[in-house]
Structures are given as structure tokens and as C-alpha cells.
Amino acid sequence: MTTKLHLACEGRGRPLAVVLTEGQRHDSTQLEALLDAIRIPQRRGRPRKRPAQLCLDRGYSYERCRQILRRRGLRHVIPTRKDQREQRRQKGSAGGRPPRFAPEVYQKRNEVERAINRLKQFRALATRYEKRAATYLALVLFASAILWIRH
DSSP: OOEEEEEEEOTTSOEEEEEEEETTOOGGGGHHHHHHHOOBOOSSSSOBSSOSEEEOOGGGOSHHHHHHHHHHTOEEEOOOOHHHHHHHHHHGGGGOOOOOOOHHHHGGGHHHHHHHHHHTTSHHHHHTOOOSHHHHHHHHHHHHHHHHHHO
């Protein structure tokens, strides 16, 4: 009965990729599907599939997600969760080097939250009138196209 919207945005808060899953699905399990859906428009030629850098929240702070990003050669900024910091500290020097984190880059992650709020301005998206997931996804894509035109 519930759905979850996984969204990737560009630097100005315009949606690049949308993946719709059932509500109990965790964000980190959809990272590869979301990365595969990204198409960055170019002035000419085919769209790029690799963003220059990713800012992800703590929900993607798993080693599996970091391996996916390293394998694709994507620069990323992900804060570590508190339990991960404590485990690393307990291991001492065997815990390894902590991952790079740039707070000034991470501050730009709020563009995704703003994009979600802009999408919720469309009443049918916020209240979820659509019964079928396919029609709801179509509505999300339509609203995303309108956001691209407006900004």
C-alpha cells in the first residue's frame, strides 16, 4: 500500500533520476538502480551517465554502497554513522583510515530535500491519489519535467 520515492538531483535541485519502490525498501538497496537511471543532459551529443560528484546521506553509509561508488569511479561525500565511528575507534589502528568527508560539499545535499518539497507542491503527488505505482511514477516524471522547465 505504500511506496517510496528514490530521487537523484543535480546541483540546482532539478530531478535527474527517479526510482519508485515499495515503502519498506531501504534506500541503500536502490543505489545501483538510481545510478543506472541518471542521464545528465549535454548541449549536444548523448547524455552523460556519470555525475561529477555525489552527496549522499547516512542511509548510504554502508561498505557495500561505498564499493559500488568506487567501482564506478564516482567521487562521493557520505557522513559516517555514529555506530561506524565507534566500531572504527574500538578496532584502533586495525580499523583503517576513516572515509573522506567534506562538510562544505555535504551542505549542498539539501537540494534533494528541496526538490522533494517542490514535487510535493503538486497536490496529487503529496496526497498520493493514484492507486497504481506505474501511474504514480508517470505523475512524478511529469512533475519533474515541469520543474526542469520552470528552473
